[in-house]
Each structure stands twice: as structure tokens, then as C-alpha cells.
Amino acid sequence: MFLRLLTSAVFAGAAAGLIAALLQLYFVQPVLLHAELYESGALVHFGSNGLNPADPDLPGFDASRDLLSIGFTMVVYAGYAMVLLALMALAEGRGASITLRSGLIWGLAGFIAVQLAPGFTLAPEVPGVASADVYDRQIWWFATVIAAAAAMWLVAFGRSWLAWSAAIVLLLAPHVIGAPEPEVFIGLVPTEIGAIFAARAFGVGMAAWVMLGGFAGYFWSRGAASSERTQSV
Numbered sequence: 001m002f003l004r005l006l007t008s009a010v011f012a013g014a015a016a017g018l019i020a021a022l023l024q025l026y027f028v029q030p031v032l033l034h035a036e037l038y039e040s041g042a043l044v045h046f047g048s049n050g051l052n053p054a055d056p057d058l059p060g061f062d063a064s065r066d067l068l069s070i071g072f073t074m075v076v077y078a079g080y081a082m083v084l085l086a087l088m089a090l091a092e093g094r095g096a097s098i099t100l101r102s103g104l105i106w107g108l109a110g111f112i113a114v115q116l117a118p119g120f121t122l123a124p125e126v127p128g129v130a131s132a133d134v135y136d137r138q139i140w141w142f143a144t145v146i147a148a149a150a151a152m153w154l155v156a157f158g159r160s161w162l163a164w165s166a167a168i169v170l171l172l173a174p175h176v177i178g179a180p181e182p183e184v185f186i187g188l189v190p191t192e193i194g195a196i197f198a199a200r201a202f203g204v205g206m207a208a209w210v211m212l213g214g215f216a217g218y219f220w221s222r223g224a225a226s227s228e229r230t231q232s233v
Contacts, residue, residue: 004223005085012085012215013078020208021073025066028204031197032126038189039128077212084110085216087153094157100218107213108206109152115205117148117171122179124201126194129187132180144174 084106088098096102118141125131147170154167187194 001089004220005082005089008216008219008223009081009085010078011219012212013076013081014074015215016081016208016212017074017077018070019211020077020204021070023204023207024073025069027200028197031193031200035126035128035189035193035197038193077208080110080114080209081212081216084213085220088216088220091157096157098217099221100214103213103215103217103220104210105213106217107210109156110213111206111209113148113152114145115202115209117174118144118179119198119202121175123194124198126189126197128189129194130182130185132182136180140174140179144179147171147174 088096088103088106092098098106122137122141122144131137151167151170154163154170158164158167
């Protein structure tokens, strides 16, 4: 079981992580690079192609930086896949069917728990904007992710209004309490760039998580079919 989980997570995480990294390099990285120009004081003029990766004002392709980013993203998504597949295995033991199609739903739930739920109050931030203490934000982020993941589980496998009501409370509680905020909202980066960054980060994140869930479901179901064939022989 552990070997099957590990191999499925490696394949699913590597595939989804590679695609996610390429999407980030094309859509998200140009926004970050522009934000860094504002943060450093090297202001640039934004035309119609101001956030295009081919903009001459932006640094070009950096092999060491970009390849390291791709490798790190693949490792991160392999870790996400391990957690996702462990939960899939637990759900399968409760009678759930894990396939490529159901994996897409699992991936969407993972996106809601890990990115959308905390990002609802603590939005993705570009360099050069005011922010609260990083440790306080990390504590709030982890608590929100755990609460949202538990809520997703209760929504999917709860069998009573009590479980569904608890899911609603878990989803709302972190946002009612509120995320740590800076004393003053001020920064060097225009708000338009921050908005584009948040939108693209959420868009790429949702695509990556849905693909991760699909790949995880696919490799897990293939592993199950392979195990059944081996036992029958």
C-alpha cells in the first residue's frame, strides 16, 4: 500500500508540478518581476504588453533560476500528492471510488482548502506591499487550511446536518476571526499589479490542483488494477 501511494504521488506530483511550473513561469513570474522593479525603485512604463513575458523591460530567461523553480515546484506538488492520496486511500476504505474523474473533484477540493480558503482573507501578495508579521500569517494560514480541509471532508462524507453545520462553522471561523493585517496599508507596487498577481495565482493554482487530483486518481486506480491482475495470476 505504501509503495503504491509513494509511486502514485511521485508520478502525479511530477506531472502536475511540471505543468504548474510552466504556467507560473509564463503567467505569474512576469507580474512578480514587474513588482520587483517597483520595489527596487526602477519604475517602468506599462504598455499593452506590460505583463507579457517577452517585455524587453523584464529580465530574460535565467536557466539556473527557472530550472530550480521548476524542480522545486515538482517536489512541492509531489508532497501535496502524498497528502491527497493518503486521504483518497482513507476514503476508498470507506467505500469511495477513486478514478481520474473523481480525482478532479478531489483536486478542486484541495485547491479550495489550500489556496482559495486562506486567500479569501489573506490574498497572495507581490513584493513591495505592506504585510503583517510572517509568523503570525503562517499560523493563521495553517489553521485555515486544516479547518477548510476538515470542512471539505465533512461536506463529502458527513451523513447528518450536524456534520454539515460543523463544516460551515469550520469554513467561516478563520475569516470571522480575521487574518493578521499590517497597521497601515501602503506599498510601492500599484494595486493593479497586485490584483493581476492574485488573479493569476488563483487561476494557475486551480488548474494545477485539478490536474494533480486527476493524475492522482488515474495513477491510484491504475495501481489498484495492476495489483488485482498480479493477485489473480
